[in-house]
Amino acid sequence: MGFIDVSSAANKWNISERSVRNYCQAGRVPGAVIDKGIWLIPDDAEKPERKQRAGKIPTDILSRLRMEKEADVPGGIYHKVQIELTYNSNHIEGSRLTYDQTRYIFETNTIGIEDEKVNVDDIMETVNHFRCIDIVIDQANYALSEAFIKQMHYVLKFGTSNSRKPWFAVGEYKRLENEVGGMETTHPNEVATKIKKLLKSYNISKEKSLDDIIDFHCKFERIHPFQDGNGRVGRLIMFKECLRNGITPFIVEDDIKDFYYRGLKEWNNEKGYLIDTILICQDRFKSYLDYFGINYSK
Numbered sequence: 001m002g003f004i005d006v007s008s009a010a011n012k013w014n015i016s017e018r019s020v021r022n023y024c025q026a027g028r029v030p031g032a033v034i035d036k037g038i039w040l041i042p043d044d045a046e047k048p049e050r051k052q053r054a055g056k057i058p059t060d061i062l063s064r065l066r067m068e069k070e071a072d073v074p075g076g077i078y079h080k081v082q083i084e085l086t087y088n089s090n091h092i093e094g095s096r097l098t099y100d101q102t103r104y105i106f107e108t109n110t111i112g113i114e115d116e117k118v119n120v121d122d123i124m125e126t127v128n129h130f131r132c133i134d135i136v137i138d139q140a141n142y143a144l145s146e147a148f149i150k151q152m153h154y155v156l157k158f159g160t161s162n163s164r165k166p167w168f169a170v171g172e173y174k175r176l177e178n179e180v181g182g183m184e185t186t187h188p189n190e191v192a193t194k195i196k197k198l199l200k201s202y203n204i205s206k207e208k209s210l211d212d213i214i215d216f217h218c219k220f221e222r223i224h225p226f227q228d229g230n231g232r233v234g235r236l237i238m239f240k241e242c243l244r245n246g247i248t249p250f251i252v253e254d255d256i257k258d259f260y261y262r263g264l265k266e267w268n269n270e271k272g273y274l275i276d277t278i279l280i281c282q283d284r285f286k287s288y289l290d291y292f293g294i295n296y297s298k
Contacts, residue, residue, distance in 0.1 A: 003040040013047035023048050027135035031147035033154065033171065042147065059295045062243045065137050074107070077292045078137075082106050084251050085239065086129040089232045091254045095122045102126055121160045125232075128156050132236055140243040143203055144216075146195060152233045153226050162228060174227040181265060185224035194223050208245045211271075213238055214278055218267040248289070248296040250281035 006024075010017045024032045024039045031042040058064050061077070068078035087102040096119060097105075104112055105126055111118070132155050139148060154171025162168045167175055173191040177184075186194050202208075202216050217234050224230050235252055242249035252260050256277060263274025289296050 002043045004043045006039050006041070009041045009045070015047070027131075027138040030139050030142040031145060031151075033147060033151055059293060061249065061289065061294050061296065062137070062140055064292070064294055065243075069134060069137055077288060077294060079106075080288055080292075081251075082130055082133055084253075085133060085235075086126055088251055088253045089235050090122070090125055090129060092252065092257045092260075093229075093231055095119075095125065097122045097126055106130055121162075124158075124160050125156060128158055128160075129232065131155050132232075133239075136236055136240040136243070140240050142244075144199060144237065144241060146199060149195070149225075149233065149237065152236055153229055156229050156232060168227050173225050176227065178224060178227065180221065180224050180230070181261065183222075183265070185222065191223060191225045195220075195225055198223065208241060208247075210242075210247050210278070210282075211275065213241045213245070213247070214271075214274060215267075216241070218264055218274070221264055246297060248282050248286055250278060250285045252278075252281055253284065256280065 004012070006017050006020045009020045009029075013020070020029075020041070021039060023029050024041065028048040029041055029045050031045060033040050058067055064076075065078050065081065067073075068076040073079070083099075083103045083106055086106070087097070087099050090097065090102075101118075104110070105123065111123060132152055135151065135155065142148070150171050157163055157168075157170045163170045169175055173195075174188050177187060179185060198216070198219055202212070205212070217238050220234050220237070221230060226233065239249045239251075241247075259277045260274070263277050266273050286296055
Protein backbone atom coordinates (compact mmCIF):
# COMPACT_ATOMS: atom_id res chain seq x y z
CA MET A 1 0.00 0.00 0.00
CA GLY A 2 1.26 3.44 -0.97
CA PHE A 3 0.19 6.93 0.00
CA ILE A 4 -1.01 9.99 -1.91
CA ASP A 5 -1.19 13.62 -0.83
CA VAL A 6 -4.26 15.79 -0.25
CA SER A 7 -4.17 17.29 -3.73
CA SER A 8 -4.12 13.86 -5.41
CA ALA A 9 -6.98 12.63 -3.22
CA ALA A 10 -9.02 15.74 -4.04
CA ASN A 11 -8.60 15.10 -7.78
CA LYS A 12 -9.37 11.40 -7.36
CA TRP A 13 -12.58 12.03 -5.38
CA ASN A 14 -13.57 15.19 -7.28
CA ILE A 15 -13.83 17.32 -4.15
CA SER A 16 -11.88 20.24 -2.71
CA GLU A 17 -8.60 19.84 -0.85
CA ARG A 18 -10.27 21.42 2.17
CA SER A 19 -12.90 18.68 2.17
CA VAL A 20 -10.18 16.03 2.05
CA ARG A 21 -8.43 17.59 5.05
CA ASN A 22 -11.73 17.80 6.93
CA TYR A 23 -12.40 14.11 6.25
CA CYS A 24 -8.91 13.22 7.52
CA GLN A 25 -9.21 15.37 10.65
CA ALA A 26 -12.60 13.81 11.41
CA GLY A 27 -11.06 10.34 11.23
CA ARG A 28 -13.18 9.36 8.23
CA VAL A 29 -10.31 8.24 6.00
CA PRO A 30 -9.00 4.91 7.36
CA GLY A 31 -5.23 4.76 7.42
CA ALA A 32 -4.67 8.48 6.83
CA VAL A 33 -1.72 9.72 8.87
CA ILE A 34 0.10 13.00 9.43
CA ASP A 35 3.79 13.11 8.55
CA LYS A 36 5.60 16.38 9.30
CA GLY A 37 2.32 18.26 9.25
CA ILE A 38 1.15 16.81 5.92
CA TRP A 39 -1.73 14.36 5.53
CA LEU A 40 -0.78 11.13 3.77
CA ILE A 41 -3.71 9.09 2.46
CA PRO A 42 -3.67 5.41 1.44
CA ASP A 43 -3.78 5.24 -2.36
CA ASP A 44 -6.63 2.72 -2.23
CA ALA A 45 -8.76 4.76 0.20
CA GLU A 46 -12.31 5.44 -0.95
CA LYS A 47 -14.15 8.73 -0.70
CA PRO A 48 -16.10 8.80 2.60
CA GLU A 49 -19.85 8.52 2.22
CA ARG A 50 -22.02 11.52 2.94
CA LYS A 51 -23.62 11.37 6.36
CA GLN A 52 -27.27 10.48 6.55
CA ARG A 53 -29.79 13.01 7.73
CA ALA A 54 -31.50 12.48 11.04
CA GLY A 55 -34.35 10.00 11.03
CA LYS A 56 -35.51 7.17 13.21
CA ILE A 57 -33.38 6.73 16.32
CA PRO A 58 -31.25 3.59 15.84
CA THR A 59 -31.25 0.84 18.42
CA ASP A 60 -27.92 -0.81 17.61
CA ILE A 61 -24.87 0.40 19.47
CA LEU A 62 -22.66 1.54 16.57
CA SER A 63 -25.40 3.45 14.76
CA ARG A 64 -26.48 5.10 18.00
CA LEU A 65 -22.93 6.12 18.85
CA ARG A 66 -22.50 7.66 15.42
CA MET A 67 -25.84 9.44 15.55
CA GLU A 68 -25.23 10.91 19.01
CA LYS A 69 -21.65 11.87 18.13
CA GLU A 70 -22.75 13.72 14.99
CA ALA A 71 -25.66 15.43 16.72
CA ASP A 72 -23.62 16.23 19.84
CA VAL A 73 -26.29 14.63 22.05
CA PRO A 74 -25.61 15.20 25.77
CA GLY A 75 -26.22 12.49 28.35
CA GLY A 76 -26.57 9.59 25.91
CA ILE A 77 -24.58 6.42 25.34
CA TYR A 78 -21.91 8.31 23.35
CA HIS A 79 -21.47 10.70 26.26
CA LYS A 80 -21.31 7.73 28.66
CA VAL A 81 -18.72 5.84 26.60
CA GLN A 82 -16.48 8.87 26.21
CA ILE A 83 -16.28 9.50 29.93
CA GLU A 84 -16.27 5.91 31.23
CA LEU A 85 -13.77 4.53 28.72
CA THR A 86 -11.44 7.51 28.94
CA TYR A 87 -11.48 7.75 32.73
CA ASN A 88 -11.01 4.04 33.38
CA SER A 89 -8.41 3.35 30.69
CA ASN A 90 -6.30 6.35 31.68
CA HIS A 91 -6.70 5.67 35.41
CA ILE A 92 -5.51 2.09 34.96
CA GLU A 93 -2.32 3.57 33.52
CA GLY A 94 -1.77 5.99 36.40
CA SER A 95 -3.71 9.14 35.51
CA ARG A 96 -4.59 11.13 38.62
CA LEU A 97 -7.58 12.93 37.17
CA THR A 98 -10.79 12.04 38.97
CA TYR A 99 -13.94 10.81 37.28
CA ASP A 100 -15.62 14.19 37.79
CA GLN A 101 -12.62 16.03 36.38
CA THR A 102 -12.67 13.79 33.31
CA ARG A 103 -16.39 14.39 32.87
CA TYR A 104 -15.97 18.16 33.30
CA ILE A 105 -13.27 18.31 30.61
CA PHE A 106 -15.43 16.38 28.16
CA GLU A 107 -18.62 18.34 28.84
CA THR A 108 -17.13 21.84 28.93
CA ASN A 109 -13.86 21.54 27.01
CA THR A 110 -12.25 23.42 29.90
CA ILE A 111 -10.15 22.37 32.88
CA GLY A 112 -11.76 24.16 35.82
CA ILE A 113 -9.52 22.66 38.52
CA GLU A 114 -8.80 24.82 41.57
CA ASP A 115 -6.36 24.52 44.49
CA GLU A 116 -4.85 21.33 43.13
CA LYS A 117 -1.75 20.41 41.17
CA VAL A 118 -2.64 18.50 38.01
CA ASN A 119 -0.24 16.79 35.64
CA VAL A 120 -0.50 18.42 32.21
CA ASP A 121 0.04 15.07 30.50
CA ASP A 122 -3.01 13.67 32.31
CA ILE A 123 -5.08 16.47 30.78
CA MET A 124 -3.56 16.09 27.30
CA GLU A 125 -4.04 12.34 27.27
CA THR A 126 -7.63 12.73 28.45
CA VAL A 127 -8.47 15.11 25.61
CA ASN A 128 -6.54 12.94 23.15
CA HIS A 129 -8.36 9.81 24.31
CA PHE A 130 -11.70 11.48 23.58
CA ARG A 131 -10.45 11.98 20.03
CA CYS A 132 -9.31 8.36 19.79
CA ILE A 133 -12.80 7.16 20.68
CA ASP A 134 -14.25 9.34 17.92
CA ILE A 135 -11.87 7.72 15.43
CA VAL A 136 -12.80 4.25 16.71
CA ILE A 137 -16.48 5.03 16.10
CA ASP A 138 -15.85 6.51 12.65
CA GLN A 139 -13.61 3.65 11.50
CA ALA A 140 -15.29 0.77 13.33
CA ASN A 141 -16.34 -1.10 10.18
CA TYR A 142 -12.89 -1.21 8.60
CA ALA A 143 -10.52 -4.15 9.01
CA LEU A 144 -7.90 -3.68 11.68
CA SER A 145 -4.66 -2.40 10.15
CA GLU A 146 -1.17 -1.34 11.11
CA ALA A 147 -1.96 2.22 9.98
CA PHE A 148 -4.96 2.37 12.32
CA ILE A 149 -2.93 1.11 15.28
CA LYS A 150 -0.23 3.72 14.67
CA GLN A 151 -2.88 6.40 14.26
CA MET A 152 -4.31 5.55 17.68
CA HIS A 153 -0.89 5.95 19.27
CA TYR A 154 -0.16 9.20 17.43
CA VAL A 155 -3.43 10.80 18.52
CA LEU A 156 -3.16 9.52 22.11
CA LYS A 157 0.39 10.79 22.71
CA PHE A 158 0.32 13.95 20.57
CA GLY A 159 1.44 17.03 22.50
CA THR A 160 2.50 15.16 25.63
CA SER A 161 5.88 15.59 27.29
CA ASN A 162 6.93 12.22 25.87
CA SER A 163 6.32 13.49 22.34
CA ARG A 164 9.11 16.04 22.84
CA LYS A 165 11.70 13.43 23.81
CA PRO A 166 14.06 12.45 20.96
CA TRP A 167 13.92 8.74 21.84
CA PHE A 168 10.12 8.58 22.00
CA ALA A 169 8.44 7.83 18.67
CA VAL A 170 4.89 9.18 18.54
CA GLY A 171 2.82 7.08 16.17
CA GLU A 172 5.77 4.78 15.50
CA TYR A 173 7.06 1.65 17.15
CA LYS A 174 9.38 1.76 20.16
CA ARG A 175 13.08 2.38 19.83
CA LEU A 176 14.11 1.13 23.27
CA GLU A 177 13.49 -2.19 24.99
CA ASN A 178 10.83 -2.21 27.69
CA GLU A 179 9.20 -4.57 30.18
CA VAL A 180 5.61 -4.89 31.33
CA GLY A 181 4.74 -6.36 34.70
CA GLY A 182 8.30 -7.62 35.05
CA MET A 183 8.07 -9.57 31.78
CA GLU A 184 10.19 -9.02 28.70
CA THR A 185 8.48 -7.78 25.55
CA THR A 186 9.41 -7.93 21.89
CA HIS A 187 12.72 -6.33 20.92
CA PRO A 188 12.28 -3.07 18.96
CA ASN A 189 13.92 -4.55 15.85
CA GLU A 190 11.31 -7.32 15.74
CA VAL A 191 8.15 -5.32 16.50
CA ALA A 192 7.16 -4.42 12.92
CA THR A 193 7.52 -8.01 11.73
CA LYS A 194 5.56 -9.45 14.65
CA ILE A 195 2.73 -6.91 14.37
CA LYS A 196 2.37 -7.63 10.64
CA LYS A 197 2.31 -11.36 11.35
CA LEU A 198 -0.26 -10.91 14.14
CA LEU A 199 -2.53 -8.80 11.92
CA LYS A 200 -2.26 -11.23 9.02
CA SER A 201 -3.28 -14.13 11.24
CA TYR A 202 -6.08 -12.15 12.89
CA ASN A 203 -7.55 -10.86 9.62
CA ILE A 204 -7.75 -14.27 7.93
CA SER A 205 -11.30 -14.79 9.17
CA LYS A 206 -13.84 -12.05 8.48
CA GLU A 207 -15.96 -12.69 11.56
CA LYS A 208 -14.39 -12.57 14.97
CA SER A 209 -15.59 -14.01 18.27
CA LEU A 210 -15.06 -12.36 21.65
CA ASP A 211 -12.33 -14.93 22.34
CA ASP A 212 -10.58 -13.96 19.09
CA ILE A 213 -10.57 -10.29 20.11
CA ILE A 214 -9.25 -11.06 23.60
CA ASP A 215 -6.56 -13.34 22.16
CA PHE A 216 -5.41 -10.57 19.82
CA HIS A 217 -5.28 -8.17 22.75
CA CYS A 218 -3.08 -10.49 24.79
CA LYS A 219 -0.67 -11.06 21.91
CA PHE A 220 -0.59 -7.32 21.17
CA GLU A 221 0.25 -6.50 24.77
CA ARG A 222 2.96 -9.18 24.85
CA ILE A 223 4.59 -7.53 21.83
CA HIS A 224 4.17 -4.11 23.49
CA PRO A 225 4.92 -2.28 20.25
CA PHE A 226 5.09 1.28 21.57
CA GLN A 227 7.29 2.91 24.17
CA ASP A 228 4.18 3.89 26.18
CA GLY A 229 0.41 3.83 25.67
CA ASN A 230 0.15 0.14 24.72
CA GLY A 231 -2.62 -0.67 27.19
CA ARG A 232 -4.85 2.20 26.13
CA VAL A 233 -4.30 1.55 22.43
CA GLY A 234 -4.99 -2.15 23.00
CA ARG A 235 -8.26 -1.50 24.84
CA LEU A 236 -9.39 0.94 22.15
CA ILE A 237 -8.74 -1.78 19.57
CA MET A 238 -10.89 -4.24 21.52
CA PHE A 239 -13.74 -1.72 21.68
CA LYS A 240 -13.50 -1.11 17.93
CA GLU A 241 -13.40 -4.79 17.04
CA CYS A 242 -16.45 -5.52 19.18
CA LEU A 243 -18.35 -2.79 17.33
CA ARG A 244 -17.20 -4.16 13.98
CA ASN A 245 -18.24 -7.72 14.73
CA GLY A 246 -21.60 -7.04 16.35
CA ILE A 247 -20.33 -8.04 19.79
CA THR A 248 -21.39 -6.12 22.87
CA PRO A 249 -18.38 -3.92 23.68
CA PHE A 250 -17.00 -3.45 27.15
CA ILE A 251 -14.91 -1.14 29.31
CA VAL A 252 -12.24 -2.53 31.61
CA GLU A 253 -12.97 -0.54 34.75
CA ASP A 254 -10.31 0.51 37.21
CA ASP A 255 -11.78 -1.45 40.14
CA ILE A 256 -11.06 -4.79 38.46
CA LYS A 257 -7.72 -3.93 36.89
CA ASP A 258 -5.91 -6.47 39.10
CA PHE A 259 -8.05 -9.28 37.66
CA TYR A 260 -7.47 -7.89 34.17
CA TYR A 261 -3.69 -7.87 34.67
CA ARG A 262 -3.77 -11.39 36.10
CA GLY A 263 -5.73 -12.55 33.08
CA LEU A 264 -3.20 -11.02 30.68
CA LYS A 265 -0.30 -12.59 32.52
CA GLU A 266 -1.87 -16.06 32.72
CA TRP A 267 -3.48 -16.13 29.25
CA ASN A 268 -1.19 -18.84 27.87
CA ASN A 269 -1.78 -21.05 30.91
CA GLU A 270 -5.41 -20.33 31.83
CA LYS A 271 -7.62 -18.34 29.47
CA GLY A 272 -10.57 -18.43 31.84
CA TYR A 273 -9.15 -15.73 34.12
CA LEU A 274 -9.28 -13.01 31.50
CA ILE A 275 -12.40 -14.26 29.74
CA ASP A 276 -14.35 -14.22 33.00
CA THR A 277 -13.10 -10.70 33.76
CA ILE A 278 -14.13 -9.46 30.31
CA LEU A 279 -17.56 -11.07 30.67
CA ILE A 280 -18.06 -9.11 33.88
CA CYS A 281 -17.08 -5.93 32.03
CA GLN A 282 -19.48 -6.84 29.24
CA ASP A 283 -22.35 -7.41 31.68
CA ARG A 284 -21.74 -3.95 33.15
CA PHE A 285 -21.86 -2.42 29.69
CA LYS A 286 -25.10 -4.26 28.92
CA SER A 287 -26.69 -2.44 31.85
CA TYR A 288 -25.86 0.84 30.06
CA LEU A 289 -27.43 -0.46 26.86
CA ASP A 290 -30.56 -1.55 28.72
CA TYR A 291 -30.92 1.91 30.21
CA PHE A 292 -30.59 3.63 26.82
CA GLY A 293 -32.82 1.12 25.01
CA ILE A 294 -30.07 -0.24 22.80
CA ASN A 295 -30.10 -3.82 21.55
CA TYR A 296 -27.30 -6.33 21.97
CA SER A 297 -26.99 -9.87 20.67
CA LYS A 298 -23.67 -11.27 21.89
